[in-house]
Amino acid sequence: MSLPPTTGPAFTFSPSQRYPDPAIEVLDERFRRLRLFSAGVEQLASGMRWAEGPQWFGDGRYLLLSDIPNNRILRWDDTTGGTSVWRVPSNNANGLARDRQGRLLACEHLTRRITRTEYDGRITVLADRFEGARLNSPNDIVCTSDGAIWFTDPSFGISGDWEGDAAPAERPHAVYRIDPASGALACVIDDMDGPNGLAFSPDESTLYVIESRAQPRRIWAITMLPGSRLGERRVLIEAHDHGALDGMAVDREGHLWCGYGSNGSPHADATTLDGVRVYTPDGTTIGHIHLPERCANVCFGGAKNNRLFMAASHSLYALYVNTAGAI
Numbered sequence: 001m002s003l004p005p006t007t008g009p010a011f012t013f014s015p016s017q018r019y020p021d022p023a024i025e026v027l028d029e030r031f032r033r034l035r036l037f038s039a040g041v042e043q044l045a046s047g048m049r050w051a052e053g054p055q056w057f058g059d060g061r062y063l064l065l066s067d068i069p070n071n072r073i074l075r076w077d078d079t080t081g082g083t084s085v086w087r088v089p090s091n092n093a094n095g096l097a098r099d100r101q102g103r104l105l106a107c108e109h110l111t112r113r114i115t116r117t118e119y120d121g122r123i124t125v126l127a128d129r130f131e132g133a134r135l136n137s138p139n140d141i142v143c144t145s146d147g148a149i150w151f152t153d154p155s156f157g158i159s160g161d162w163e164g165d166a167a168p169a170e171r172p173h174a175v176y177r178i179d180p181a182s183g184a185l186a187c188v189i190d191d192m193d194g195p196n197g198l199a200f201s202p203d204e205s206t207l208y209v210i211e212s213r214a215q216p217r218r219i220w221a222i223t224m225l226p227g228s229r230l231g232e233r234r235v236l237i238e239a240h241d242h243g244a245l246d247g248m249a250v251d252r253e254g255h256l257w258c259g260y261g262s263n264g265s266p267h268a269d270a271t272t273l274d275g276v277r278v279y280t281p282d283g284t285t286i287g288h289i290h291l292p293e294r295c296a297n298v299c300f301g302g303a304k305n306n307r308l309f310m311a312a313s314h315s316l317y318a319l320y321v322n323t324a325g326a327i
Contacts, residue, residue, distance in 0.1 A: 013043035031287035039320040045083040051311035055096040056301025095140035107138035109157025109164035133170035147180030152195040197247035202326040242268030247297025254281035261294030300325025
């Protein structure tokens with residue numbers, strides 16, 4: 001099944017015929033073992049206006065991703081290679097995740113809420129207000145092994161009418177946690193400018209948060225303490241080359257795979273920055289996957305969890321790598 005016509009520009013892509021794929025750039029020798037010599041970047045689908053929030057569903061062998069301005073969630077099928085509309089309208093959904101029971105969690109810009117899709121298709125609202133004020137526009141989301149749900153809440157979706165409805169912010173930009181037992185919402189960070197992508201280290205001892213409106217853009221590493229309390233915070237990564245960080249995923253060895261692109265500076269060369277930047281757990285830049293479009297977010301999936309899916313502007317790309325996503 002293919003997409004309905006003219007919902008966004010579709011772009012052709014010419015994959016490399018040679019191995020190793022020159023789009024996979026080794027910036028440090030530590031990246032070489034993560035690169036598969038005979039695997040290259042593939043374009044799986046195109047025709048989105050702004051692709052975001054990829055989430056793999058291994059039990060169904062498909063991937064869901066958000067097309068925010070088109071107000072829909074798409075489904076890419078691993079068994080057929082086809083892409084179809086999974087939900088429309090989606091309330092301008094952005095980040096997607098799964099809870100510990102496999103149910104879809106979604107950050108909705110339009111309704112300014114976090115929802116869960118039940119097995120029968122019903123929608124349950126998990127959070128839409130804090131201390132009487134509406135959330136801004138939930139952006140990215142993860143679920144930890146204890147069932148807690150963590151999400152970022154900048155004001156991107158209410159800053160205009162492109163990804164939601166323009167509205168004034170009622171709360172500071174923040175990071176929240178939904179308690180798995182009580183469902184209570186707690187604000188855990190409220191002093192970052194544009195908190196965006198977030199992820200945990202494989203052992204969940206460190207929370208990573210991208211501050212996407214800082215100058216320069218940065219990733220914070222925050223030590224987790226007993227009781228889900230946040231401890232020491234330190235800047236792990238700064239994008240000094242006019243780059244902009246967005247969403248990210250962590251592999252089983254703790255490497256960070258981050259959506260990357262130009263920060264809009266007139267001195268930035270988007271053709272060299274667009275793609276995915278890869279870092280070690282200590283923050284060293286080791287690799288870059290070049291894409292012809294700016295990459296917003298990534299996830300791991302596939303039968304062996306060793307396929308990196310990349311939601312990049314108008315298209316969905318994929319690359320097999322020599323590691324696997326953290327579980």
